[in-house]
Amino acid sequence: MSQASSQSPWQKAWQSLVRNPLTVAAMVLLVALVLLCCVGPNFSPYGPNDQDLELRATSPSLAHWLGTDPLGRDLATRILHGGRISMLVGLLATAVASIIGVGYGLIAGLAGKRMDAVMMRVVDVLYAFPFITFVIILVVIFGREFWLIFIAIGAVEWLTMARVVRGQVLTLKGLEYVQAARACGAGFWHILGKHMLPNVMGPVIIYASLTVPGVMMLEATLSFLGLGIQPPDASWGVLISEGAASMAAYPWMLIGPSVFFSATLLALNLIGDALRDALDPKSVRE
Amino acid sequence: MGTFLAMVRFIFSRLLQGIAVILGVLCITFGLLKLAPGSPLQSERNIPEHIRVQRMAMSGLDQPLPVQLWRYIVSFATFDFPVSAKTPGRGVNEIIAQGFPVSAQVGLAALMIALALGIPMGALAALRPNSLEDRVSTVAATLGICTPSMVLGPILALVFGLKLRWFNASGWYDADDWVLPAMTLGIIYSAYIARLTRGGLRETLAQEFIRTARAKGASEAAIVFRHSFKLACLPVLNFLGPTAAGLMTGSIITESVFQLPGLGQHFVGAAVNRDYDLAMATAVFYAALIVGFNLIVDFLQALLNPRIGFKT
Numbered sequence: 001m002s003q004a005s006s007q008s009p010w011q012k013a014w015q016s017l018v019r020n021p022l023t024v025a026a027m028v029l030l031v032a033l034v035l036l037c038c039v040g041p042n043f044s045p046y047g048p049n050d051q052d053l054e055l056r057a058t059s060p061s062l063a064h065w066l067g068t069d070p071l072g073r074d075l076a077t078r079i080l081h082g083g084r085i086s087m088l089v090g091l092l093a094t095a096v097a098s099i100i101g102v103g104y105g106l107i108a109g110l111a112g113k114r115m116d117a118v119m120m121r122v123v124d125v126l127y128a129f130p131f132i133t134f135v136i137i138l139v140v141i142f143g144r145e146f147w148l149i150f151i152a153i154g155a156v157e158w159l160t161m162a163r164v165v166r167g168q169v170l171t172l173k174g175l176e177y178v179q180a181a182r183a184c185g186a187g188f189w190h191i192l193g194k195h196m197l198p199n200v201m202g203p204v205i206i207y208a209s210l211t212v213p214g215v216m217m218l219e220a221t222l223s224f225l226g227l228g229i230q231p232p233d234a235s236w237g238v239l240i241s242e243g244a245a246s247m248a249a250y251p252w253m254l255i256g257p258s259v260f261f262s263a264t265l266l267a268l269n270l271i272g273d274a275l276r277d278a279l280d281p282k283s284v285r286e
Numbered sequence: 287m288g289t290f291l292a293m294v295r296f297i298f299s300r301l302l303q304g305i306a307v308i309l310g311v312l313c314i315t316f317g318l319l320k321l322a323p324g325s326p327l328q329s330e331r332n333i334p335e336h337i338r339v340q341r342m343a344m345s346g347l348d349q350p351l352p353v354q355l356w357r358y359i360v361s362f363a364t365f366d367f368p369v370s371a372k373t374p375g376r377g378v379n380e381i382i383a384q385g386f387p388v389s390a391q392v393g394l395a396a397l398m399i400a401l402a403l404g405i406p407m408g409a410l411a412a413l414r415p416n417s418l419e420d421r422v423s424t425v426a427a428t429l430g431i432c433t434p435s436m437v438l439g440p441i442l443a444l445v446f447g448l449k450l451r452w453f454n455a456s457g458w459y460d461a462d463d464w465v466l467p468a469m470t471l472g473i474i475y476s477a478y479i480a481r482l483t484r485g486g487l488r489e490t491l492a493q494e495f496i497r498t499a500r501a502k503g504a505s506e507a508a509i510v511f512r513h514s515f516k517l518a519c520l521p522v523l524n525f526l527g528p529t530a531a532g533l534m535t536g537s538i539i540t541e542s543v544f545q546l547p548g549l550g551q552h553f554v555g556a557a558v559n560r561d562y563d564l565a566m567a568t569a570v571f572y573a574a575l576i577v578g579f580n581l582i583v584d585f586l587q588a589l590l591n592p593r594i595g596f597k598t
Contacts, residue, residue, distance in 0.1 A: 125307055127527070130576055132535045133553065133569040137315065140557045141322040217434055221539055224436045225554055237436070244440035244543060248448050248455075258437040265432040 013202075013278040026270035033264050037083035046074035060252055069242065069253055079257050082234040086216055086261070089150045089235065093215040096154025098208050101161025102200065106192050108162065109169025120166065123159050131156035135218070139227045149228055153218050161207050168200045210272040213265045220261065236261040293588075300584055304577035311573035312362065312566070316355050319562045362570055378567045381552055386571070388458060389548035392467045392540065393533050399472025400479050400529070405522070407476065408483025412491065412518075413510065423480060430477025435536045439470040439543035456545040467540040471533055482525055487518040516590055523587050530579040534572055 017023050068074055108119035138152045172178065178195055186194075216236075222228035223237025224244075231238065236257050243254030349357070365379060411423040446466060447455025453466050490496065491514055499513050538550035545551075549568055556564035 125303065125310070129307065129311060130531065130534060130569065130572040132531075132538065133311075133572055134314065134318065136554060136557050137318050137565065137569070140560075141318060213432075218535075220434060220436060221535060224539060225542060227554075227558075240434075240436050240440075244436065247440050247444050251444065254437075254440055254444075258441075261434065262432050262437060265434070266428065269428065269432055 013275075016278040017274055020274060023270060023274040026267045026274070029263060030267035030271060033083070033260070033267065034087065037080045037087060040080035041077055041084070044074065044077040044080070046077045069246075069250070075239075075253065075256050078234055079236070079239060079260050082236050082239050082257065083260060083264070085229055085233065085235040086219060086237070087264075089146075089153070089219045089229075090212045090216040093150040093153040093157065093219070094208050094211045096151055097157040097211055097215065098161055098204060100155065101158035101207075102165050102197075102204055104158065105162040105165025105167075106169055106196055106200070109166040110173060110188065110192055110196060116166070116170075120163075123162055126159055132218075132221070135222065136225075136227060139222060144227060144230050146229070149219065149222065150215075153215050153222075157211055157215055157218070161204070161211065164203050164207050165200050168203050169196050172196060172199055206272070206276045209268065209275050213268040213272070216261075216265065216268075296588060297581075297585065300581050304581055307577050308362075308570060308573050309359070312358060312570050313355065315566050315569045316358060319566065320351060322560075358566065362567075378564050381564060382549065382567060382571055385547060385549040385552045385568075388546055389537050389541070389550060391464050392471070392546065392548065393537055395464050395468035396471035396475065396533060396536075397529070399468055400475035401522075403472065403476035404479025405483050408480035408485075409487055409510070409518075411480070411484045412487035415488065420484075423484070427477040427480045427484075430474055431481075433474060435470050435474055435539045436543065438474060439467070439540050442466050442470055443543065456543075458546050463544075463546075467537075467544045467546060470540050470543070471536045474536070475529055475532065478525060478529070479522055482521040483518065486521040487514060490514040490518045520587065520591055523583060523590065526583045527580045530576050530583075534576065 017027075069078070104119065104123075108116050111119070135152045135156060139149060142148055173191075173196070178191060181191055181195055219228055219235060220237030220240065223235050224241040226241070229235040229238050234242075239257035240254065240261065243250075243257055247254040407423045407426070411420040414420055443455040443466060446452045454460060454463055455466075457463065487510075491509075496509060496513060499509050504513070534550075537548060538554060540546070541548040541550040542554070549571070553565065553568040553572070555561075556568060
């Protein structure tokens with residue numbers, strides 16, 4: 001990162017982010033979706049699991065903006081409430097993946113050539129693992145608990161993060177200030193925590209933001225198969241699965257949650273790409 | 287001759303590595319299943335004690351764990367699995383042999399669709415930067431990446447299956463039942479491939495040797511096809527490894543959406559029903575498929591890119 005001007009790299013990154021109208025639009029969309037899911041259910045006259053069996057499945061109306069499902073539950077409320085769960089799993093699983101990946105990458109990068117070679121070979125090999133099978137087996141065996149779902153997802157999505165962090169550490173550790181710290185007698189963990197960790201945060205943020213849509217997709221996959229969030233609670237994966245099952249008769253049950261899920265993925269992907277362009281000096285093109 | 291030797295060594299070392307991966311998957315899956323509380327025979331209620339002991343002995347569950355693990359390894363190496371306790375009369379290899387062609391047909395067709403859609407789309411965008419084609423293909427690619435297969439699949443089933451009635455909305459009865467699931471996965475992956483092709487081709491076209499080729503008067507077609515395409519394909523080739531894993535995850539979803547009797551359905555069913563033999567067999571079979579695919583990709587990459595070469 002060049003420090004030629006008086007602006008910090010963070011300020012520059014922010015400026016290049018807000019200069020692109022598409023990125024601003026994506027950020028507005030994401031903030032709107034998050035706010036809607038966080039506070040929306042509180043303003044709804046219906047509860048996410050309240051049934052009104054006289055209604056059955058009704059198409060969107062003024063009383064029920066996105067319609068109701070066959071149990072007479074208000075779909076809009078359920079989608080917003082499910083969004084909380086999907087987003088929470090996305091955040092927590094990304095946090096788990098980032099912690100594992102950053103820790104692994106830091107140690108591999110700093111621990112010396114032989115250790116590094118072994119640890120990175122392990123990552124290479126793990127890329128070829130059919131992780132989805134492990135996640136499914138784990139979730140089936142140890143129960144479909146909320147905490148297990150995000151830990152299992154986080155535990156398989158850390159590989160790219162580890163690679164990125166390790167690459168960053170390799171370039172950082174040859175720099176003079178690290179040698180100076182070492183000459184002053186700084187130990188392995190001190191250098192790792194004080195000098196490496198703060199300086200890898202840029203790439204970590206980029207890849208964390210690119211990990212979120214991936215883990216949300218994985219959660220939806222599990223829930224779609226009936227292995228994730230369990231009814232009556234619903235995540236977007238559960239709602240899409242219910243919608244897919246009854247799409248011929250009640251298409252709004254598929255359309256509602258799909259639009260919300262895809263819009264969130266779209267916003268997250270656009271922001272992630274923009275962050276990468278803004279923060280990663282290597283990927284600057286054109 | 288030297289390169290040939292290097293090639294043989296390369297393949298050999300990758301094969302060894304692949305076998306290590308498969309063994310790793312086998313051991314981890316075995317460990318997970320043994321950690322599970324309860325035994326596979328537990329769900330059947332009220333079996334007399336002597337019959338339970340007899341059946342444990344029949345399926346080898348009374349042996350110490352290392353012996354059980356070794357038995358699994360041997361049965362995979364010889365592709366000769368014990369008859370599943372849950373599906374009497376139907377061996378595990380039979381179930382795999384029935385499920386695999388379904389998954390393979392859909393997966394290969396999806397890969398072909400992804401390449402056939404993605405490469406031209408990305409190439410068109412790269413050749414005319416900032417044109418209308420470029421914008422349209424970039425928007426389409428971004429939309430494709432954000433569309434999960436569990437959304438696209440039901441929509442295709444609704445439109446082409448239930449409304450237009452061109453195909454069956456679900457099931458595996460007619461010869462063209464692979465089309466909708468393959469389209470679902472193919473369209474989504476074509477978005478990734480279009481993006482990579484665009485990036486790769488633009489980067490290649492900006493290089494010095496392309497300017498040289500232009501300067502000596504090579505035609506546009508020669509520049510694209512003879513000079514840049516090989517190099518531009520490398521990012522796409524690189525992505526094919528993760529694509530194999532992604533198609534697998536996707537195939538579990540599409541097989542569930544379209545009710546196909548493929549491997550994914552069998553795997554999920556086996557895991558849910560605690561049919562350990564079948565779950566392990568499918569997990570390891572998946573691992574073997576991915577390893578095999580990665581081996582081919584690595585080989586092609588070394589062949590196409592002199593900067594990588596057959597280094598072991």
